[in-house]
Amino acid sequence: MNLKNIILLFFSVLILSFYSCKKESNNSGNAGNTTENRVKDSAWNYAKDIYLWYKSLPSDFNARSYADPDAIMKALRPYSIEPGFRDPVDRWSFAIKKAEWNNVSSGISGDFGLGIFFKSANDLRVSYVEPASPAAAAGIERSWRILSVNNNTTVNTDDATVSRISTAVFNSSSASFTFEKPDGTAIDITLTAATYQDEPIILDTVYNNGGNKTGYFVFNSFLGNVTGIKGRLGNIFNEFSTAGITDMIVDLRYNGGGYVELQNELANYLVPSAGNNGIMLQEKYNDKYSALFDTTINYQKKGALNLNRIFFIITKNTASASELLINSLKPYMDVKLIGRPSHGKPVGYFNIGVGNWYIFPVSFRSINKNGEGNYFNGLQPDATVDDGLDKPWGDINESCLASALHYINDGAFSRISPRAQQDVKLENGNTALDVKRFKGAVGEQRGMW
Structure with a gap:
């Protein structure tokens, strides 16, 4: 980014911040003007200004009716009307706590370091292993088949099963697995989540x-x-x-x-x-x-x-x-x-x-x-x-x-x-297993894709 763009960006952020603070101060006498509501108001004020499809956003949008900034950003998505497409195109606007984003953006994870995808409806495989993760330390490798998770041998693409497995793999501090290696032998491994640096x-x-x-x-x-x-x-x-x-x-x-x-x-x-x-x-x-x-x-x-x-x-x-x-x-x-x-x-x-959050309303397209x-x-x-x-x-x-x-x-x-050959249930199952993986691009100063 050249110096001109940096200067323009700096003054633009000042203008946006002033605009948001002005809106908040205008509501300062309202009984419902809590810190939480002011953060929600600010999130909405930024979004309706910078959102790529801002012209489609409703004038009666009630930001305070949503649980948090992430819910507000996701509520923008249905208004992303793009010529040539029948359905809204935005699947990505979101918000995240600043502390969590600092870890995500620097490649610091705190899980097993295990990626998984279905090869077929009943065949769940290790798709990748982070080199510095607990999974790598246990010797697990891409291509190993998962036969059971926490002693449950039901492994298929049914929604309830995928949810159970996803929770165990991505949102648990510890989980046990039975793997089948490429040579046909089975091995039982219990993994405990830990913090590590990703290796891309x-x-x-x-x-x-x-x-x-x-x-x-x-x-x-x-x-x-x-x-x-x-x-x-x-x-x-x-x-x-x-x-x-x-x-x-x-x-x-x-x-x-x-x-x-x-x-x-x-x-x-x-x-x-x-x-x-x-x-x-x-x-x-x-x-x-x-x-x-x-x-x-x-x-x-x-x-x-x-x-x-x-x-x-x-x-x-x-x-x-x-x-x-x-x-x-x-x-x-x-x-x-x-x-x-x-x-x-x-x-x-x-x-x-915005407060202790970062918000990410879709703001530009690339060609x-x-x-x-x-x-x-x-x-x-x-x-x-x-x-x-x-x-x-x-x-x-x-x-x-x-x-x-x-x-x-x-x-x-x-x-x-x-x-x-790739049926809908298989594709949907794998999409659910990939939901936690970040999809975006962090740009210089102005943020992310």
Whole structure:
């Protein structure tokens, strides 16, 4: 962000704060003017000003009738009327306590460090394990099958079962599991939640693939220690350049987004040299703030790689900053997508402090160099391939990775699956199991996607 934008942002926040405080002071004589109600009033005053679809918000909206700022932000969603879409498009406006957001945004978690998804209706698998987590310390790995949770062997996609399992895995201080390893043996493990630092880059490697050298890395989040992640990316791309890779596969299947600054960093390594100084993305605000906040970010090429095509592995869990990365590169490279349609979040928001809360009303949309965006239905894959949950990271026989490698060798994707094979209950079950994972992108000063 240049100095002009920082100054404009600073004065805009002052104006917004003054506007909100003025509204509160005008109500200072009201009997119901408690601290809690003033926070609710402020949340609504900000939202009705900066919300991307503010013109659709009702004039009689009663913020004080809602439980808290999070409920208010979620109540905005039905008014997100977007041309070309039948249903409201906003699934993301929310609020969160400041202390909790400080942990989320810095990549600090306090759970088992275990991701889970259904491979089929009765087959629940470990999708990922955070390297510094209790699950990793216990030796659990991606692809292990979960046979029981807290001695309950009922494992299926029924709503009640999914709720029970989700509570045990994501909202419990301790839980017991029976796992089946890839060799068919069973093991009982009890996990106790602990605080740890997330590691977003799970794996990086180079494959000698039919005479081609292909770089591959798994990037699970754009959140965490920005300086450390930038250093890791620099090392990875130096290794890829030294190895002389001719193709790249970026695995974003569980990446719900994070810092736009890190998205920009990765995009600058991936874009071809011809894209240097070209438009990476543009952010567009509502008509009240377009002159002040609309922003264009240009590429500043990093590293020696100069690829003309790239492969991304995506799923419904690929969201926001991850989709931004893909969309921003499309005008400059042959971009191939493998997996399932992505989440569909081409809009963003920035964090606004209200009392001990941050509120995040959707405030802007993003487009690429060609003006392309609006992918509320998700980015569509070139090859529909099921997530190979029965294989560990980097296994060349894992469905999505195998499909990309096959294309690099033979010019055609493999492991193609009809979309109908993924039934609604399975998809809904996995969506419920992913509900706690952050989907957004934290921008410089102005917040998040």
